[in-house]
Amino acid sequence: MILAATMNPEAFSGAQDAIARMRRGDPDAFAAMISRYQHRLYRYLLRLVREPAAADDLFQQTWLRVMEKIGRYDARRNFESWLFSVAHNLAIDAWRGKRGESLDDAGDAGDSGEPPSAKLRTGDPDALERLLDFERGAMLAACMHELPAIHREVLTLRFEEDMKLEDIAEVAGIPLSTVKSRLKRALEGLRAAMDARAPGRKGI
Amino acid sequence: MSEHESHESIARLLPLAAAGALDIQEQRRLEEHARECLVCRRELEIWNGYSQGLRQLPQPPIPAQLMERTRTRLVQERAAAAERRWDELTLGALALFAWTVGLTFWFVARIVTGGELVVMGANLVRFGTWSAGSTVLVWMTAAVAAIALGRRRRELRRAL
Numbered sequence: 001m002i003l004a005a006t007m008n009p010e011a012f013s014g015a016q017d018a019i020a021r022m023r024r025g026d027p028d029a030f031a032a033m034i035s036r037y038q039h040r041l042y043r044y045l046l047r048l049v050r051e052p053a054a055a056d057d058l059f060q061q062t063w064l065r066v067m068e069k070i071g072r073y074d075a076r077r078n079f080e081s082w083l084f085s086v087a088h089n090l091a092i093d094a095w096r097g098k099r100g101e102s103l104d105d106a107g108d109a110g111d112s113g114e115p116p117s118a119k120l121r122t123g124d125p126d127a128l129e130r131l132l133d134f135e136r137g138a139m140l141a142a143c144m145h146e147l148p149a150i151h152r153e154v155l156t157l158r159f160e161e162d163m164k165l166e167d168i169a170e171v172a173g174i175p176l177s178t179v180k181s182r183l184k185r186a187l188e189g190l191r192a193a194m195d196a197r198a199p200g201r202k203g204i
Numbered sequence: 205m206s207e208h209e210s211h212e213s214i215a216r217l218l219p220l221a222a223a224g225a226l227d228i229q230e231q232r233r234l235e236e237h238a239r240e241c242l243v244c245r246r247e248l249e250i251w252n253g254y255s256q257g258l259r260q261l262p263q264p265p266i267p268a269q270l271m272e273r274t275r276t277r278l279v280q281e282r283a284a285a286a287e288r289r290w291d292e293l294t295l296g297a298l299a300l301f302a303w304t305v306g307l308t309f310w311f312v313a314r315i316v317t318g319g320e321l322v323v324m325g326a327n328l329v330r331f332g333t334w335s336a337g338s339t340v341l342v343w344m345t346a347a348v349a350a351i352a353l354g355r356r357r358r359e360l361r362r363a364l
Contacts, residue, residue: 025282027275027278027279027282030275030278031271031275034271034274034275035271038266038270038271039263039266042264042266042267042270043263043264046264052264052267056267056270059270059274060270060273060274060277063274063277063278064277064278064281067278067281067282133260134262136257137257137260137261137262138262140254140257140258140261141261141262144258144261155258158223158224158225158258159223159255159258159259159261160258160259160261162259165225179225180220180225183219183220183223183225184216184219184220184223184225187219187222187223187251187254188219190254190258191219191250191251191254194254
């Protein structure tokens with residue numbers, strides 16, 4: 001749904017207009033862009049750092065950095081890739097700032113979602129199927145959570161953000177061939193984690 | 205390449221196929237092989253299931269007032285940046301003013317002293333000596349002002 005909005009030509013033109021206004025320092029343009037990207041950017045950061053508080057802070061820092069650098073943003077570049085690369089670099093800096101912690105040592109996120117049973121509403125014929133979907137999704141998310149950050153990043157950018165491989169390469173600052181090899185290893189790692197949780201299961 | 209080697213090489217492409225990350229040639233090779241190979245077709249279905257599952261992961265809730273807090277930080281940062289610009293302009297103007305005053309005094313001192321005011325063997329109203337002295341004074345004043353402004357900015361930031 002969010003993606004559809006960004007692919008829409010009118011939405012694209014609106015984004016370009018908002019970027020032009022951001023360059024002039026228009027606070028309403030910033031508000032519009034924060035609103036537009038808040039779900040996707042926060043989700044990306046959360047998948048990357050796993051801690052809601054850290055993702056929250058990095059989200060705010062990303063927009064501060066955008067405000068600082070928007071004057072140097074090349075309008076021919078894809079704004080989304082640029083925005084996510086700003087967030088990526090800040091996340092990397094934050095990790096480097098944590099002494100003795102590597103890219104893959106970030107802590108576990110708290111359990112802030114409602115329990116799966118809460119999704120099951122009485123009298124809803126599709127409720128059981130939805131609950132099973134939810135359980136499968138939760139398990140997949142838990143397995144993804146165990147992967148190294150560099151693998152979580154390519155998975156979320158490719159599948160949740162639906163980014164092109166070239167854009168992922170730009171965000172992560174890596175060659176296209178590395179994007180492919182990371183994607184492959186990430187998917188294999190995810191499948192291994194799912195198999196370990198549910199041995200004998202075929203698929204997800 | 206033997207049939208087994210071909211199968212193995214295609215099997216290695218399956219996760220990337222599910223991620224839509226194959227080039228046209230690889231995709232064509234895979235499709236040709238999968239038409240004949242039931243094992244690869246089933247494997248591809250499994251990988252496609254992962255691909256679909258990843259696109260439908262449960263979405264994390266957005267923290268309360270994240271947008272409003274971000275906007276507030278942006279407004280504060282913009283105000284701080286404007287203040288920094290103002291401070292820089294003020295320092296620049298003060299430095300220019302100091303140079304102008306120094307130059308004026310030099311002219312006045314030369315007129316009053318007739319171009320010679322020797323102290324400890326140095327003629328203070330010579331242009332070189334005078335400008336060196338005033339440069340040191342200007343930079344010392346600027347340093348003191350910068351420290352004072354920096355302290356004030358830190359106090360303001362703590363207060364926010």
